[in-house]
Amino acid sequence: MTDIQMYGTELRSDPLADEILQIVNGATKYKIMVQCIEAGFFDAIESVGEPASLELLSKKFGYDLEILDRLMNTLVSYRLIIVEQNKKGSNTYKNSASTSKYLTRSKKPTMIGLIVMNDKMCGPLTENLPELLKNGLPKFDINRNIAAMKNGMNKNGVNLTDLKNEKNITEMKMKTIKIEDKISPTCSPTKTNVLKSNKMPPMPNGMNMNKMPPMPNSMMAMKMSMMSPSMMSSMMPKPNNMDNPPCDMLSKFIMSTDAFSCSCASAVVRAFDLSPHREAVDLGGGSGRISIELSNAYTNMKVTMFDLPPVVQLAQKMFPHNSDGTLQYKAGDFFEDDIPSGDLYILGHVLHGWDELRVDQLLNKIFAKLPPGGSLLVLEKVLSDDKSSPELCTTNDLILALMSKGKERNASEYQKLFAKHGFTNVQFRYIDGFNYCDAILVKKPF
Numbered sequence: 289m290t291d292i293q294m295y296g297t298e299l300r301s302d303p304l305a306d307e308i309l310q311i312v313n314g315a316t317k318y319k320i321m322v323q324c325i326e327a328g329f330f331d332a333i334e335s336v337g338e339p340a341s342l343e344l345l346s347k348k349f350g351y352d353l354e355i356l357d358r359l360m361n362t363l364v365s366y367r368l369i370i371v372e373q374n375k376k377g378s379n380t381y382k383n384s385a386s387t388s389k390y391l392t393r394s395k396k397p398t399m400i401g402l403i404v405m406n407d408k409m410c411g412p413l414t415e416n417l418p419e420l421l422k423n424g425l426p427k428f429d430i431n432r433n434i435a436a437m438k439n440g441m442n443k444n445g446v447n448l449t450d451l452k453n454e455k456n457i458t459e460m461k462m463k464t465i466k467i468e469d470k471i472s473p474t475c476s477p478t479k480t481n482v483l484k485s486n487k488m489p490p491m492p493n494g495m496n497m498n499k500m501p502p503m504p505n506s507m508m509a510m511k512m513s514m515m516s517p518s519m520m521s522s523m524m525p526k527p528n529n530m531d532n533p534p535c536d537m538l539s540k541f542i543m544s545t546d547a548f549s550c551s552c553a554s555a556v557v558r559a560f561d562l563s564p565h566r567e568a569v570d571l572g573g574g575s576g577r578i579s580i581e582l583s584n585a586y587t588n589m590k591v592t593m594f595d596l597p598p599v600v601q602l603a604q605k606m607f608p609h610n611s612d613g614t615l616q617y618k619a620g621d622f623f624e625d626d627i628p629s630g631d632l633y634i635l636g637h638v639l640h641g642w643d644e645l646r647v648d649q650l651l652n653k654i655f656a657k658l659p660p661g662g663s664l665l666v667l668e669k670v671l672s673d674d675k676s677s678p679e680l681c682t683t684n685d686l687i688l689a690l691m692s693k694g695k696e697r698n699a700s701e702y703q704k705l706f707a708k709h710g711f712t713n714v715q716f717r718y719i720d721g722f723n724y725c726d727a728i729l730v731k732k733p734f
């Protein structure tokens with residue numbers, strides 16, 4: 289320190305390396321968070337109910353004291369854990385408000401579904417980028433896989449597909465275990481998964497989660513299900529269906545769509561005054577999060593959440609809503625079937641997932657069905673004019689290219705798209721924060 293002051297030189301690493309090292313560290317940070325979720329670490333901290341010392345946590349959960357100390361310091365630097373001093377002046381630890389709200393299985397909504405899908409699906413998908421760059425075609429088509437849901441599910445849910453090559457895994461028996469492992473490592477309550485849940489992969493920087501002790505039994509059960517006990521019980525099928533575990537690809541898909549919208553749902557339904565509308569139809573409503581928020585915000589509005597039959601069936605179980613009948617669920621295919629009547633249609637994260645032809649088909653159908661003066665509310669993250677931000681949206685645009693023929697759009701592209709279909713009064717409301725959602729309201733003219 290004295291030497292530095294003596295020479296009076298500014299000491300700084302090459303700023304050109306900053307962005308690169310931040311991205312590298314971001315990937316490691318993400319993996320550490322995933323492993324902590326999978327190990328039930330945040331659930332364990334939450335279960336203590338008050339800030340706890342390292343000694344107490346180490347004793348209660350059998351964690352190695354030194355590794356716990358280092359892990360806590362790391363998580364404090366990520367602001368996922370808060371450290372504070374107790375009256376005796378020693379450090380105590382608790383989950384941050386974000387961790388407690390979104391990364392623990394005992395809370396609803398949770399972002400765990402999105403994090404797991406991102407890890408198991410987007411990670412492997414990005415490996416196709418060099419090939420996509422050359423031939424422009426995605427190897428994997430999420431829409432085909434979603435459509436497969438209509439045509440029946442296998443015992444564990446929808447047919448699982450090799451994310452890299454889109455071969456049905458039933459045709460690839462040798463690879464099945466590997467791929468299932470990749471997609472849903474903690475899903476099926478099989479012996480292998482139970483064993484795996486105690487044996488965490490090595491962590492970076494010499495940290496070794498294998499040293500982490502077995503989780504309490506209750507925690508283990510939660511881990512196997514990837515969701516909170518309350519969510520588990522709420523979505524548990526009726527007794528005659530108990531052999532069909534709710535933790536399958538479909539429930540994970542629904543959980544991930546829920547995590548996509550949960551942080552902005554209450555903002556987007558208040559983005560415009562929708563009170564003049566009487567009947568809203570949420571097309572491709574997913575978990576029903578937007579429908580539920582809408583129904584809560586506009587108590588006089590009849591809201592219909594519309595999605596493919598298996599999604600509607602499971603979403604109602606996973607996210608039950610104490611409705612007085614103003615929120616209804618209807619199953620169908622928005623391309624092939626008649627859509628319910630309404631004076632307000634909602635498309636949340638639907639348009640960005642389809643090619644131009646399908647987008648045109650859907651918008652034509654909605655326009656034809658709307659009464660004059662009716663509205664369409666589109667919930668999508670809008671790219672900046674030059675399409676170089678926001679970062680979450682540019683990343684998602686590339687992920688869409690890897691899994692569909694869909695894309696993200698900027699405001700002028702949305703303007704053109706809606707004008708092409710006869711919609712007018714295009715209004716944008718940007719939702720502040722790091723999120724996947726802005727709101728666009730358009731009208732069918734009188």
Ligand SMILES: C[S@@+](CC[C@H](N)C(=O)[O-])C[C@H]1O[C@@H](n2cnc3c(N)ncnc32)[C@H](O)[C@@H]1O
Binds near residue numbers: 546667
């Ligand atoms: C990305 S999710 C969006 C979920 C929700 N709107 C939100 O913003 O959180 C797209 C939804 O469209 C549904 N979907 C896809 N194809 C469909 C079809 N042909 N008919 C009805 N729903 C469909 C999917 O099942 C899924 O729930």
